Amino acid sequence: MLAKFLDGARSGKIDGDISRKLSQQLQDVYELKRLGDICRRAGLPEEAANAYNRALSLCRDPVLRPVLQNNLGQAFIHQGDLAKAVFYYKKAADSFSREGDRISLAHVLGNLGSAYRKGGEWDKAIEHCYRSLKTFEEAGDGLGIAQMTGSLGRVYADMGEKELASRYFERSLADFERLGDKRSSAWVLDQLGKIAGQKMDWDRALYYMNSSLSLFASQGDSSRQGIVLSNLGLIYLKMGQATAAREPLEKAVELIPGQMKPGYQNALYCLAKTYSVLARDRLQDNGLQSSRTFASEASWLFIQAANRYQELASTLGEGRAEVRVAEAIARSQSYLAKAGGPVRVEEALMLLEKAQKSLESASDNAGYGDDKSGILNLQRIIAGMKESHRIGLLADEPLMQSRAMNNALNYLMGAVQVCPSEEAGDHLYQALKNINASLDLQRLGRESSEKLLIAAGSLRCAEKHLGAKGPEGQNSRARRIARAAEILEESAANGSRSCQEALLNIASVMASYSLSRMDDVNHMLTWDESLHLLTNSEADEMAVNIKINDLHEPDVQPIMDADLPALVVSKERPESRDLILADRCTVPMKCEAAGGDYRQLLVAPVSRQFIAREHGLMEPEETAQKLHEEVTLDAVDDRYQEIKEEERHEEIRENDVGIAGNNGTDGANIANGVNGPNSPDDLADFLQAAKAPEVEKKPEQSDSSLLKAVFLLKIMTVLVVMLLAIEGIIYFI
Numbered sequence: 001m002l003a004k005f006l007d008g009a010r011s012g013k014i015d016g017d018i019s020r021k022l023s024q025q026l027q028d029v030y031e032l033k034r035l036g037d038i039c040r041r042a043g044l045p046e047e048a049a050n051a052y053n054r055a056l057s058l059c060r061d062p063v064l065r066p067v068l069q070n071n072l073g074q075a076f077i078h079q080g081d082l083a084k085a086v087f088y089y090k091k092a093a094d095s096f097s098r099e100g101d102r103i104s105l106a107h108v109l110g111n112l113g114s115a116y117r118k119g120g121e122w123d124k125a126i127e128h129c130y131r132s133l134k135t136f137e138e139a140g141d142g143l144g145i146a147q148m149t150g151s152l153g154r155v156y157a158d159m160g161e162k163e164l165a166s167r168y169f170e171r172s173l174a175d176f177e178r179l180g181d182k183r184s185s186a187w188v189l190d191q192l193g194k195i196a197g198q199k200m201d202w203d204r205a206l207y208y209m210n211s212s213l214s215l216f217a218s219q220g221d222s223s224r225q226g227i228v229l230s231n232l233g234l235i236y237l238k239m240g241q242a243t244a245a246r247e248p249l250e251k252a253v254e255l256i257p258g259q260m261k262p263g264y265q266n267a268l269y270c271l272a273k274t275y276s277v278l279a280r281d282r283l284q285d286n287g288l289q290s291s292r293t294f295a296s297e298a299s300w301l302f303i304q305a306a307n308r309y310q311e312l313a314s315t316l317g318e319g320r321a322e323v324r325v326a327e328a329i330a331r332s333q334s335y336l337a338k339a340g341g342p343v344r345v346e347e348a349l350m351l352l353e354k355a356q357k358s359l360e361s362a363s364d365n366a367g368y369g370d371d372k373s374g375i376l377n378l379q380r381i382i383a384g385m386k387e388s389h390r391i392g393l394l395a396d397e398p399l400m401q402s403r404a405m406n407n408a409l410n411y412l413m414g415a416v417q418v419c420p421s422e423e424a425g426d427h428l429y430q431a432l433k434n435i436n437a438s439l440d441l442q443r444l445g446r447e448s449s450e451k452l453l454i455a456a457g458s459l460r461c462a463e464k465h466l467g468a469k470g471p472e473g474q475n476s477r478a479r480r481i482a483r484a485a486e487i488l489e490e491s492a493a494n495g496s497r498s499c500q501e502a503l504l505n506i507a508s509v510m511a512s513y514s515l516s517r518m519d520d521v522n523h524m525l526t527w528d529e530s531l532h533l534l535t536n537s538e539a540d541e542m543a544v545n546i547k548i549n550d551l552h553e554p555d556v557q558p559i560m561d562a563d564l565p566a567l568v569v570s571k572e573r574p575e576s577r578d579l580i581l582a583d584r585c586t587v588p589m590k591c592e593a594a595g596g597d598y599r600q601l602l603v604a605p606v607s608r609q610f611i612a613r614e615h616g617l618m619e620p621e622e623t624a625q626k627l628h629e630e631v632t633l634d635a636v637d638d639r640y641q642e643i644k645e646e647e648r649h650e651e652i653r654e655n656d657v658g659i660a661g662n663n664g665t666d667g668a669n670i671a672n673g674v675n676g677p678n679s680p681d682d683l684a685d686f687l688q689a690a691k692a693p694e695v696e697k698k699p700e701q702s703d704s705s706l707l708k709a710v711f712l713l714k715i716m717t718v719l720v721v722m723l724l725a726i727e728g729i730i731y732f733i
Contacts, residue, residue: 019047019417029059029068036071043259045078062203066095070108077115080530086115104143106135110148117155118528125155150188162195169195177217183224190228197235205235222673223263226255230267237270237521242277250276258315262527265312267325269525272308275301276330276519283337283512284476295341302334319525321365328362329375329518335514336382338510345389352386371518377415378514381507388503402443408503409436415510427462428481428506431455435488437497452492452499459485459506466509477512480505645706 019039026032036051052072059065073088074385089112097107113128129152136144153168169192176185193208209232216224233249234240249271256264279301282294309327336652339348359379366372387408394401409432416429434455438448459481466478484502491499524535 019044020050023047023051023054026054026646027058027059029055029064030056032505033064033068033071034244036075040071040075040078041259043078043261045075049079050076062095062099066092066104066108069095070111073111073115078530080532081370082115082119085442086112089115095231102135103139103141106132106139106144107137108142110144110151113151113155116150117158122155122159126152129155142175143181145180146172146181146184149175149185153188154191157191157195162199166192166195181223182215186212186224186228187221189215190231193228193235194231196648197238200238202235202239202662206232209235220254223257225259226252226267227263229255230263230270233267233274234524236268237274237277242274242281245270245274246278261531262529262595264532265315265527268308268312272312272326272330273519273521273524275305275308276333277521278305279305279333279337280516281513283340292341298337299334302330302337306330306334316527316531318531319527321367322525322533324365325362325371325375326366326519329515332356332358332362332378333515333519336511345392348389349386352382352389356382356386364389374514374518378511378518381511381514382417384408384415385504385507385511387411388500388507391500391503402439405439405499405503406436408507409439412503412507412510413668415514424462424465427465428510430507431458431462431488434458435502438499446673449492454487456485456488456492459488477509552587573727 019035022035023032032051032055036048036055039045039051040048047083049072052068052075056065056068056072059068068721069088069092072087073092076085076088089108093108093112096102096108096697109128109132113125113132114129116122116125129148132150133145133152136148149168150172153165153172155165156168157165159165162565169188173185173188173192176188189208189212193205196202196208209228213225213228213232215229219450228250229252230505233252235247235273236245236248249267252267253264253271256267258264279298282298282301306327309323309330313323313327316323330356335351335358339351339355343351356379359375359382363372363375363379367377384407390404391401391408394404413429413436416425416432417641432455434451438451438455441448441451463478463481463485466481484505487502487505488499491502
């Protein structure tokens with residue numbers, strides 16, 4: 001089984017079932033820790049948590065124990081359970097604080113700051129990051145100072161304070177460059193590039209991104225190269241240069257491992273968006289020319305986008321429905337692109353039918369709202385296109401042909417609100433209405449050219465509004481509307497031409513606008529480290545307007561002792577620790593502990609949506625504690641009664657202390673899942689701790705007062721009996 005697991009680890013495909021079985025069978029703490037580390041890096045946080053839990057339940061090494069608690073916090077972070085992650089970080093921080101290990105404490109405080117940052121707890125995030133920074137400064141740890149300065153920059157960046165974040169990142173970059181840490185410098189440059197991109201400072205953004213890319217390439221870090229390439233592609237996409245974005249995004253998907261979350265997912269999504277934008281550009285370049293080549297290229301690009309969306313959806317939980325909608329819309333667009341080319345009517349009808357079925361799938365995954373209504377409008381437009389194509393097939397059946405024309409007009413008039421402005425929509429509606437009126441006049445044998453000319457005039461007005469909206473494909477759409485107006489004018493002049501082609505041009509423009517709204521490049525989805533879905537507007541909603549002219553420290557309030565879990569720690573001080581910061585910065589350390597060597601811990605950024613439910617959490621070590629300490633929950637009640645007896649009878653306290661020492665555990669520590677006091681000092685600390693409300697009352701009754709109370713109770717009982725007897729005698733009299 002171990003051989004299978006190692007083979008899977010080498011190939012990058014770890015079987016979760018095997019890892020779970022191994023975590024139950026392994027007995028060595030260091031092997032369990034290594035198993036957890038491998039599972040965590042492989043993107044299996046649940047299996048990693050099981051391994052760390054098992055290691056914690058067996059661990060009696062005071063050096064390794066807080067490190068395992070820290071790593072267990074990481075595993076919960078990757079699962080998206082911030083409450084448990086913060087709980088275990090605090091346990092590790094409390095342990096290091098009791099031992100006086102300031103450097104390790106600073107690292108864990110940084111992890112707590114990162115956790116609060118992802119949860120949107122800005123005050124707590126800044127507080128813990130500053131406490132970590134000050135601790136590093138007091139210890140003279142230059143690397144820790146640089147890391148925490150970068151972490152503070154990331155907090156302010158997530159708050160929306162771009163200028164302040166940039167200043168912290170620049171300070172961090174200078175420190176890393178002075179230390180010669182190229183990998184961390186590359187990370188900071190990537191962060192600066194993203195901030196510049198948010199400010200639309202494109203030249204600076206590209207400079208930072210390319211500098212970061214060069215540093216990661218010199219370090220041979222292909223996965224980080226992929227992350228920067230993904231961010232670079234996103235910058236090009238926002239600049240409106242989809243062609244330039246395609247190459248870095250395709251390379252990013254190749255370089256980023258599938259288990260690296262959320263980098264792989266975000267890169268896939270950006271690549272799919274890029275394919276869709278390129279496909280629409282091809283259709284707009286096509287213009288009025290029915291080029292089979294352009295239509296085929298656009299269809300192929302839409303299929304590539306749909307395939308990327310499909311792969312992305314298979315890796316997601318949250319946001320899967322939105323991605324499924326995007327996939328279905330992309331497939332629908334691939335069919336529409338082919339149908340718009342030079343194809344036979346029968347083939348066009350078949351392609352339009354497939355497009356409608358894809359939209360039905362999109363409608364099933366879409367929630368109620370603008371997306372749902374947009375899909376329904378597009379379905380109406382495609383139905384109108386189908387009826388317009390059927391007009392040519394019904395030339396020998398005038399009645400059926402007239403019915404198809406009416407159906408097409410009704411579908412298009414019902415969906416005309418998808419136009420970019422009320423004015424253009426009103427003009428298109430008037431044009432369709434007048435075309436319908438001309439058909440009614442034709443059926444009555446009356447002159448219909450006047451209505452066709454009015455419809456052509458409305459289309460000319462719509463053309464002006466479309467051309468004035470902007471350069472993004474509007475000129476192509478305006479040309480199609482102009483072509484439809486020409487057809488109506490020619491039909492009014494000679495009365496020999498059908499309105500079929502005009503309707504197809506109008507429907508094509510309406511479909512193009514509808515699709516551009518549903519697949520808007522400015523609406524991007526993003527996932528965090530726990531694959532929670534974020535929208536690109538979310539950062540703006542969380543932005544805080546902080547009035548600050550210079551870098552300053554907040555009024556830091558210390559963490560209350562009551563907020564930190566109790567933890568009994570050995571008085572022995574370890575010589576060194578393995579710990580690192582959360583924001584993807586590694587600190588290699590040593591540990592000389594008997595039984596194994598554990599190096600290179602990785603504490604990853606945490607997830608959003610922090611839920612403050614820390615109280616009541618219990619470290620899952622109780623089973624092993626029972627095996628090693630031979631203590632049951634009955635001992636809690638016994639110990640509680642012993643405490644009460646100690647307070648009532650101080651003269652026998654020494655005997656009770658001896659009993660407690662033999663028990664080796666106490667109720668408060670069992671509740672926290674940790675070892676009880678094993679020394680008189682520990683027991684004294686326990687007795688000085690806060691007690692339950694019943695214990696705090698401290699009843700001070702002597703033996704004599706107790707006898708008096710019993711005597712009074714007996715007298716009252718005799719009196720009650722006598723009164724009842726007298727009442728009975730009176731009743732019988």
